[in-house]
């Protein structure tokens with residue numbers, strides 16, 4: 001390891017990580033600057049602001065941001081901070097408005113951020129206020145298949161380059177159909193855990209048979225779904241792959257099986273199979289045969305804080321994270337199927353979700369272990385599968401030999417180091433895009 | 446005594462008993478208080494302008510916090526018995542305070558009953574949370590006793606402050 005670098009928190013050969021990264025306020029403050037101030041962050045979905053003048057209130061890290069669609073249909077991500085003294089100009093979760101009036105002194109902004117009206121512009125400011133320079137601060141916005149990303153970094157690469165070949169896998173869920181997806185949510189709650197643990201957990205399929213044993217057991221009894229035993233997980237054809245900073249898992253099986261959906265019954269599974277087969281020609285046209293038939297994205301995270309698709313781990317201090325749960329549905333799927341998937345998603349994920357509620361105390365204690373004297377000096381052990389991952393003939397990225405591995409987690413913390421040690425975007429490596437994107441799907445959908 | 450007052454006197458003990466069942470962790474008896482066709486529903490609650498108050502609660506069909514049928518409720522209860530439902534093992538200590546009952550008969554003989562609740566949850570060493578809200582129930586007489594055929598739970602929170610919502614309301 002290069003000892004000249006400020007952050008050397010993981011030893012790739014042993015998988016030991018310095019657990020102070022979960023609790024130290026100074027490191028957290030640096031993360032806000034070097035990660036959340038630079039990366040492309042998921043902030044919303046086009047379906048949350050479908051019409052002109054719609055807005056949706058969201059966050060980039062801890063910064064409150066108004067996602068707007070202006071009268072011309074263009075998207076904007078605006079810092080929700082009045083340029084006068086800093087009051088928020090929006091206090092609602094969503095709505096439709098052409099302009100936002102600050103409730104402190106009445107400065108009023110158009111929904112593209114322009115400062116339009118200042119009370120006393122002449123009488124109090126002598127017409128000397130430079131209104132053109134006092135619009136709401138705007139972030140760069142780009143979309144991928146309806147998911148809206150934003151970055152504060154002027155020197156950031158394109159979103160396409162940022163996602164890189166990870167999109168080759170992401171497309172198998174988010175870019176599957178001509179009609180695109182629709183988002184519902186969020187359900188928001190505060191978890192007493194560091195944000196990174198939730199992100200790293202997206203590639204942790206090792207925890208599933210233990211953490212979720214009670215829910216898996218009753219769902220197998222009541223709904224006939226698989227039990228998710230250790231044996232199942234160890235024998236799974238799924239793969240674990242790290243691509244350009246993003247940690248993914250996918251099902252690699254040429255059995256044309258529908259994507260696994262949390263908590264659905266046998267009957268719904270049958271409906272899902274029929275839908276899957278009916279849409280397969282469209283999916284093949286959009287993604288090519290290999291991806292349509294053989295690759296199904298599973299649990300994954302998009303660097304830094306995107307969790308299982310469009311769900312967000314919003315940092316709120318080293319020991320706290322505001323979690324936002326959304327469900328994404330194929331917009332044109334039969335209503336009955338959409339309902340089943342939504343209910344499966346909300347029954348299993350979210351604050352009350354049968355699966356997700358059992359994660360929280362584990363995550364929080366991983367964080368808490370970094371706060372006491374003896375415990376914080378002891379590293380986390382992420383050694384599983386060291387030396388058992390590499391390039392693959394068919395699949396982009398670094399593919400683990402086994403599904404159950406901590407390779408993605410090691411690489412996630414190494415990606416974290418790359419951001420934290422970089423002076424600017426120019427120092428952050430991007431992998432060249434090498435995957436063959438067969439089919440008609442593009443970044444735009 | 447009016448019919449309304451008689452109904453109030455009949456229902457208040459029902460709600461008190463339900464609270465004790467929950468706080469004494471007698472969940473199998475608790476789940477028996479619901480009809481087989483129950484909908485146990487908790488919408489999300491949004492910040493919207495006062496004049497758009499109709500948008501404050503998300504509708505049935507939108508992403509909800511709970512939208513459970515009897516089978517899902519039974520599954521949640523059965524989970525606790527596995528001894529490995531980690532969110533509730535060791536279990537939460539809860540206290541359900543139910544009040545402000547208003548009830549009226551519907552034309553079909555069912556009853557619409559509104560109550561307010563304060564639920565205190567203490568978990569593990571120092572975790573604790575006060576959940577406040579109201580329940581809007583549709584009650585039906587089944588075999589001589591009242592059962593809940595539909596429950597809508599409205600929490601007085603936008604961002605839930607608790608680490609999870611693993612207790613019943």
Ligand code: FES
Nearest residue numbers: 082084085102105
């Ligand atoms: S702070 Fe917004 S107008 Fe003064």
Ligand SMILES: [Fe+2]
Nearest residue numbers: 207211355359
């Ligand atoms: Fe989990």
